[in-house]
Amino acid sequence: MRIINRIVLALAAVLIVATPAHAAPALDDTSARTIDELLAVRAASGGLHRGELINRLSARLLGTPYGANMLIGSATQPEQLVVDLRRVDCFTFLDYIEAASRSTDREEFVTELVATRYTDRRVEFTHRKHFFTDWARTERVAATDVTATLSAAARTTTKHLNAKADGTTYLPGLPVVDRAITHIPSAAVDGAVVAGLRTGDFVGAYTPAAGLDVTHVGILVHTTAGPVLRNASSLDAYRVVDTPLLDYTRTVPGLVVLRPH
Structure with missing residues (x-):
């Protein structure tokens, strides 16, 4: 079962580096x-296509x-800016x-992390991008939802994000x-869909569950061995790994694809 990382509230027992929302965090040695190392990869990237840059950066975090x-x-609980x-x-x-x-x-x-994680660059719980599709719908918009363009089999469902089936909410406060969520059913993810995917695309595992858009996310990378989903796995691996895309797709209801700007 995949953990819905943004929906489950952070536990106090989790060891992280965090400071009050108004302050820049102190970095532990490993994070610094x-x-x-990530900045060095970017500095050496030259005129790489953005997707390939994302590939090279994310490869540094494998393992x-x-x-x-x-x-x-x-x-x-006050929101804290976490960089860990x-x-x-x-x-x-x-x-x-x-x-x-x-x-x-x-x-x-740190400045770009705040702009990525929070709308209006405000480090507040109410401004955190809790849902994957927020990346394509709220400022700063980081990606375009291209799911519908990849397959004629794509389906759109109006979701009431944050509303559980029993009438309560996942995130009180x-x-x-209401948001239209488009996904490609797993059975329709064929060679044509794979060919339309680009290295660096952000891919989410669609869920039919009430109130949610996806249950897991990762980065699509085309390799010589075939397409993989580079992701922080909460399964047996418990680390950032490359999972064969088609193997992964068979375990989920469908895919949502956002293309980075």
């Missing part, structure tokens, strides 16, 4: 070193241990790669947002 619920904040690359969940993995792809130094990395 990893950020510097990084998985950690569940890495963020802190709720309706009753010692462990990542599937969403913070994407956050860090997106921020690194836009940064040239540590200070800029946040509104319910």
